Each structure stands twice: as C-alpha cells, then as structure tokens.
Amino acid sequence: MGEEPLFELYGIVLGNGRIVISNEKMLKFSSRELFVIRKIISLFNDLNIKREKDIISSERGIHEIIFTSVSEDFDIEEIFERVSNAKINQKKAFLRGVYLGCGIISTPPSYHLEFRFEKDAERDFVSHILSQFKIKHSTKPGRIFIKGRENIKDFLYAVKAFHIYTELEEDAVEKSVLNEANRLANFEYANLKRQTDSASKEIKAIKSLIEKGKFESLDPDLKEVAILRLEYPFLSLRELSEKTKGRFSKQEIYYRLRKIESYGE
Structure with missing residues (x-):
C-alpha cells in the first residue's frame, strides 16, 4: 500500500x-x-x-x-511538515481527508463548500495547500470557503473526485450529484447497519453466556472467536478473520458467531 x-x-x-x-x-x-x-x-x-x-x-x-493508547502521536506540527514536503498525490490525499473530516457542501442554487477548523493555524495550513493547486477560496476565523461551481470543480479534481467533477461540467447537475451521493451513502449506511445489528446480537449472546457461567464450557475455537468479537465489536467478518492471521476464514468466523448466538439464546 x-x-x-x-x-x-x-x-x-x-x-x-x-x-x-x-x-x-x-x-x-x-x-x-x-x-x-x-x-x-x-x-x-x-x-x-x-x-x-x-x-x-x-x-x-x-x-x-x-x-x-494509539501508537502514533499524530502531532499536528509534524503533520504540517510531512504534508509540506509530500508529493503531489499525497497532498491531494491530504485534502481529501480534510474534506471527509470537516467539509460541508451546500445544495443549489448556491454552490458552497466549507471547511471548519478549531485553530486558525490549521485553517492557514490547509489554505496554503489549496493555494498550491490554485483553488480559489476565502477564509474567515475558523473557516475556509470555496464558492461557485467552477471553484468547487477545481477542488474535486484536485482530490480525484473525477466522477462528480465530470458531472459538474453540465449546468444544473447538482441534483443528480446529490442523488448519487445520497444513494451511495444510503447503500453504505444500510450495509453498516446490518453489520452493526448483527454484531450487537453476537455481543449480547456472548455476555449472556458469561452471565450464566456457560462461557468457559464453549469449545476453544468458539471462545477465541467470542473474545475477538468482544475486543473488536465493530469490525467486519473479513477484518475479524484477518485478526486471526489465517486461522479462521470469513465463513468460519460467521459460522462460529452464529453458533455462539444460538447458544446465547
């Protein structure tokens, strides 16, 4: 990677x-x-x-x-230095992350993209990076604004949001852009909700077994998967499988969690 x-x-x-x-x-x-x-x-x-x-x-x-207890410090001054000395694509990735972290985009008729910061030093640094890509913007205390469809297009191009950039070439396309974004967001949300609901049931079953004193009687492989689920309640089945370093596949994790859930009930 x-x-x-x-x-x-x-x-x-x-x-x-x-x-x-x-x-x-x-x-x-x-x-x-x-x-x-x-x-x-x-x-x-x-x-x-x-x-x-x-x-x-x-x-x-x-x-x-x-x-x-995160192993990385994520010191802001160090981030400033690393991004300042980064390659072009790395700076674009940085701006993409800033947008995910604190960006807000408005709906028509006013095309308006806004970033919100707690510290003006952070605002000034992001403004400096935007200027390197010649993205027109304005600043106020704690804020960066990108106004107008063309300027927002420049930003979207810089952060490699090419699909939305292409659609913004057309007049009055904002509605279709928002519909597509909402469709993708709803799809992602539905998947995450299913995963979260499933994990909640699994954790409830595991805690029920512990409260009833039946947890220790589980087979070792079931106990291992149960402990993994308690430790990482919001990981997907694939990510849980990766935590086992190849001992259990995604399907094997799924089978064992379903078995644990049936025991808990």
Missing part, C-alpha cells in the same frame, strides 16, 4: 481528530455520517496503526469513535 492512505488520514486527523487525555491518551473522531467513522476505522486497520481498543458510540445523530 502506498502512502496516500496515510496522508488521507492526516487530513482527517487535522480536520476532525481530538486528543483526549484522562488516565491515558486517546484520539477521538465524530461525524453525523456513519460511513465517515467506518472510513476512519478502515484506514487505521489498513495502515496497521496499533491501539488498545476502539470505543464507538452514537447519540443525537452524532457518531463517535475513540481510539485508546
């Missing part, structure tokens, strides 16, 4: 990441869109970023993921 995913994650961290320090250092992300949280988790997994555990929660339409 190239370094583009790492720079995309840098952009998300800058636009959305929050350091939380209590008894341990934690990194928190939040979004109204569940697929953004899923994207962040996938990047952490694909980049093999070590952490102690993932804590996901949802309240009042806001989804949140907290990574505890």
Whole structure:
C-alpha cells in the first residue's frame, strides 16, 4: 500500500481528530455520517496503526469513535511538515481527508463548500495547500470557503473526485450529484447497519453466556472467536478473520458467531 492512505488520514486527523487525555491518551473522531467513522476505522486497520481498543458510540445523530493508547502521536506540527514536503498525490490525499473530516457542501442554487477548523493555524495550513493547486477560496476565523461551481470543480479534481467533477461540467447537475451521493451513502449506511445489528446480537449472546457461567464450557475455537468479537465489536467478518492471521476464514468466523448466538439464546 502506498502512502496516500496515510496522508488521507492526516487530513482527517487535522480536520476532525481530538486528543483526549484522562488516565491515558486517546484520539477521538465524530461525524453525523456513519460511513465517515467506518472510513476512519478502515484506514487505521489498513495502515496497521496499533491501539488498545476502539470505543464507538452514537447519540443525537452524532457518531463517535475513540481510539485508546494509539501508537502514533499524530502531532499536528509534524503533520504540517510531512504534508509540506509530500508529493503531489499525497497532498491531494491530504485534502481529501480534510474534506471527509470537516467539509460541508451546500445544495443549489448556491454552490458552497466549507471547511471548519478549531485553530486558525490549521485553517492557514490547509489554505496554503489549496493555494498550491490554485483553488480559489476565502477564509474567515475558523473557516475556509470555496464558492461557485467552477471553484468547487477545481477542488474535486484536485482530490480525484473525477466522477462528480465530470458531472459538474453540465449546468444544473447538482441534483443528480446529490442523488448519487445520497444513494451511495444510503447503500453504505444500510450495509453498516446490518453489520452493526448483527454484531450487537453476537455481543449480547456472548455476555449472556458469561452471565450464566456457560462461557468457559464453549469449545476453544468458539471462545477465541467470542473474545475477538468482544475486543473488536465493530469490525467486519473479513477484518475479524484477518485478526486471526489465517486461522479462521470469513465463513468460519460467521459460522462460529452464529453458533455462539444460538447458544446465547
């Protein structure tokens, strides 16, 4: 895997990441869109970023993921330096991550793309990178604005959103762009909801077995899969299989979780 995913994650961290320090250092992300949280988790997994555990929660339409004891520091000054010295495609990936992290796009008749930042230093740095790609924009405290269809097209081209860029070549195409984005988002959401509902049932069954004192009587392979599900409640079956380093396939994980669920019931 190239370094583009790492720079995309840098952009998300800058636009959305929050350091939380209590008894341990934690990194928190939040979004109204569940697929953004899923994207962040996938990047952490694909980049093999070590952490102690993932804590996901949802309240009042806001989804949140907290990574505890993350092995990477994600120091903002270091991110600034690495992105400044990065290759063109890596900078594009960074801007793509910034958009995922804190970007908001409006609907017609006003074409309006906005980024929101907690610190003006972060705003100024992103503005500097946008200027390198000659993307016209304006700034206010904590904000970057890209206004007008042509300027938004320039940004979409820079971050390699070629499909939407092509459609924006046509007049009054915003409706079809939004419909396509909503269709993809709904499809992703439906998949994630099915996965989340299934994982919730599995965890409920495992906890039921533990409460009834029947967990220790499970076969060793069932116990191993159950512990894995408790440790990684929101990973997909494929990602759980990868955690076993080839011991169990995706289908074998599925079979064992269904068996555990039947025992819990």
